Amino acid sequence: MQKEFYYISLFNSKFIGDDGAYIDGMVYSADGFCEDIHFKKEWMSLKQIARKAMLVNISDVIAMNAKPQFALITIKIPKNFTNKMFHQIQEGLAKTAQEYGIEIIGGDTVAGKKLDIAITLVSATKKPIFRKPLRQGYLLAHTGTLGSVKKDLRKLLRGGKVSKKSKFIAPQLRKDFMHRANRFIQACMDISDGLFDDLEKMTRLNKVGIKFLRKIPKRVGCSGEEYELLFAFDPKDYKAIVRRAKQARTKITIFGRVTRRSYRNICKPNHF
Amino acid sequence: MQKEFYYISLFNSKFIGDDGAYIDGMVYSADGFCEDIHFKKEWMSLKQIARKAMLVNISDVIAMNAKPQFALITIKIPKNFTNKMFHQIQEGLAKTAQEYGIEIIGGDTVAGKKLDIAITLVSATKKPIFRKPLRQGYLLAHTGTLGSVKKDLRKLLRGGKVSKKSKFIAPQLRKDFMHRANRFIQACMDISDGLFDDLEKMTRLNKVGIKFLRKIPKRVGCSGEEYELLFAFDPKDYKAIVRRAKQARTKITIFGRVTRRSYRNICKPNHF
Numbered sequence: 001m002q003k004e005f006y007y008i009s010l011f012n013s014k015f016i017g018d019d020g021a022y023i024d025g026m027v028y029s030a031d032g033f034c035e036d037i038h039f040k041k042e043w044m045s046l047k048q049i050a051r052k053a054m055l056v057n058i059s060d061v062i063a064m065n066a067k068p069q070f071a072l073i074t075i076k077i078p079k080n081f082t083n084k085m086f087h088q089i090q091e092g093l094a095k096t097a098q099e100y101g102i103e104i105i106g107g108d109t110v111a112g113k114k115l116d117i118a119i120t121l122v123s124a125t126k127k128p129i130f131r132k133p134l135r136q137g138y139l140l141a142h143t144g145t146l147g148s149v150k151k152d153l154r155k156l157l158r159g160g161k162v163s164k165k166s167k168f169i170a171p172q173l174r175k176d177f178m179h180r181a182n183r184f185i186q187a188c189m190d191i192s193d194g195l196f197d198d199l200e201k202m203t204r205l206n207k208v209g210i211k212f213l214r215k216i217p218k219r220v221g222c223s224g225e226e227y228e229l230l231f232a233f234d235p236k237d238y239k240a241i242v243r244r245a246k247q248a249r250t251k252i253t254i255f256g257r258v259t260r261r262s263y264r265n266i267c268k269p270n271h272f
Numbered sequence: 273m274q275k276e277f278y279y280i281s282l283f284n285s286k287f288i289g290d291d292g293a294y295i296d297g298m299v300y301s302a303d304g305f306c307e308d309i310h311f312k313k314e315w316m317s318l319k320q321i322a323r324k325a326m327l328v329n330i331s332d333v334i335a336m337n338a339k340p341q342f343a344l345i346t347i348k349i350p351k352n353f354t355n356k357m358f359h360q361i362q363e364g365l366a367k368t369a370q371e372y373g374i375e376i377i378g379g380d381t382v383a384g385k386k387l388d389i390a391i392t393l394v395s396a397t398k399k400p401i402f403r404k405p406l407r408q409g410y411l412l413a414h415t416g417t418l419g420s421v422k423k424d425l426r427k428l429l430r431g432g433k434v435s436k437k438s439k440f441i442a443p444q445l446r447k448d449f450m451h452r453a454n455r456f457i458q459a460c461m462d463i464s465d466g467l468f469d470d471l472e473k474m475t476r477l478n479k480v481g482i483k484f485l486r487k488i489p490k491r492v493g494c495s496g497e498e499y500e501l502l503f504a505f506d507p508k509d510y511k512a513i514v515r516r517a518k519q520a521r522t523k524i525t526i527f528g529r530v531t532r533r534s535y536r537n538i539c540k541p542n543h544f
Binding site: 016020021023028029030031032034036037038070072073074076104105106107108110111112113114116118120122 | 288292293295300301302303304306308309310342344345346348376377378379380382383384385386388390392394
């Protein structure tokens with residue numbers, strides 16, 4: 001976590017710091033999905049792995065209020081994979097791409113020991129949403145229910161099983177909510193490292209703090225890979241946001257208010 | 273090699289098949305550069321590794337007569353890497369990017385066992401050059417001198433050392449030649465899998481064959497990762513091509529003519 005943060009900051013580009021880089025109406029984003037870092041092969045089918053690799057990338061794009069158009073996919077495939085196994089991965093990638101209107105336009109495959117999927121998405125947006133501004137007084141909210149991913153991951157790490165509907169297996173993206181509510185969302189990011197961790201990134205970037213309006217237990221705030229949206233809005237848009245969430249049938253939880261102080265999260269890094 | 277070919281062909285997109293995907297004036301391309309597949313850490317410094325990762329990607333872009341603008345870089349970094357080692361990789365990437373006018377706009381870092389660098393480049397071109405058309409009668413040529421990379425790779429695999437000027441360590445890209453000669457180049461690709469192997473890809477795509485005008489030994493034709501340009505031109509442009517090559521101080525070898533027959537290469541796959 002710390003190392004990643006340090007590393008990314010070494011490249012001095014004004015485009016780095018959001019879920020994707022916004023340039024002239026386009027958003028460019030890239031995320032790797034790697035065996036034994038983000039998943040273990042015993043936990044998911046190859047199709048589920050491929051689908052999740054795609055979804056975690058699309059999640060960034062939705063958080064920026066963009067529409068993904070093209071994907072480039074670099075895959076490292078274990079040498080012992082059969083053609084059938086190839087097909088399963090391809091199907092997972094292609095179907096998920098199709099579902100979101102994405103065309104896979106290229107990439108690279110290499111043979112290796114682990115299964116790694118690095119995806120770059122090229123997306124378009126007329127109104128990009130960034131991790132800032134977070135102005136004092138803005139309300140902070142997140143979509144969905146947080147915590148189940150951490151619980152499920154713990155189960156998997158202990159050798160247990162989880163439902164194929166688990167958000168760890170199949171993230172639930174909030175495209176519909178973003179589509180309806182984007183006019184009222186001032187800042188947004190997806191929750192990939194956990195609410196508290198991502199809140200720290202967002203508040204640090206904006207040099208602000210948070211007053212929590214409700215108590216959030218650690219098992220909720222430290223649950224990573226939720227791929228829910230963390231967003232901020234002006235209190236005057238409270239009713240509009242709540243109405244749009246209802247229309248999209250998306251649960252939202254308004255949990256905090258932006259203050260002057262700074263905020264520091266209390267979770268341990270969550271990658272296994 | 274075969275598997276890679278099979279795999280890429282599973283995605284049905286009209287954009288796949290060239291060194292990059294051309295869409296509305298832009299070229300999107302992605303290539304992975306992976307430890308123990310494309311390099312071993314003992315062979316090169318981290319800076320050289322980072323530089324080559326960038327260059328093999330830029331090579332695709334030059335072959336399409338495009339100018340790289342943005343890079344997204346997903347890196348898997350061994351857990352035991354120090355900050356100093358990070359810095360060396362960052363420096364190699366950043367310097368090479370700068371040299372070619374590329375801005376690094378994003379990416380992802382994950383901790384793993386091997387050092388893997390997956391790069392996506394976003395490039396612009398007013399006149400893209402593809403792997404086709406290869407019309408009957410066109411002359412086929414390549415830049416530079418082929419063969420040294422295979423020799424150097426063999427040396428390295430035997431535990432020997434090679435000069436830091438070896439094209440295996442530091443590919444020589446042909447940007448200047450392409451810049452001057454692009455008007456006369458009908459089709460082009462970079463030589464990454466070896467002249468014969470890449471010729472097979474190019475001729476198969478165009479459903480044509482080759483008449484060799486000179487004998488090319490296997491040690492030359494089967495040398496991969498040369499990152500020279502393989503290109504075709506109309507015989508009427510012979511003089512123009514030769515003149516442009518001289519201006520760019522780039523050696524070119526005209527070795528074949530496009531025919532109706534098909535062509536099959538005789539090399540073994542070259543990855544170690």
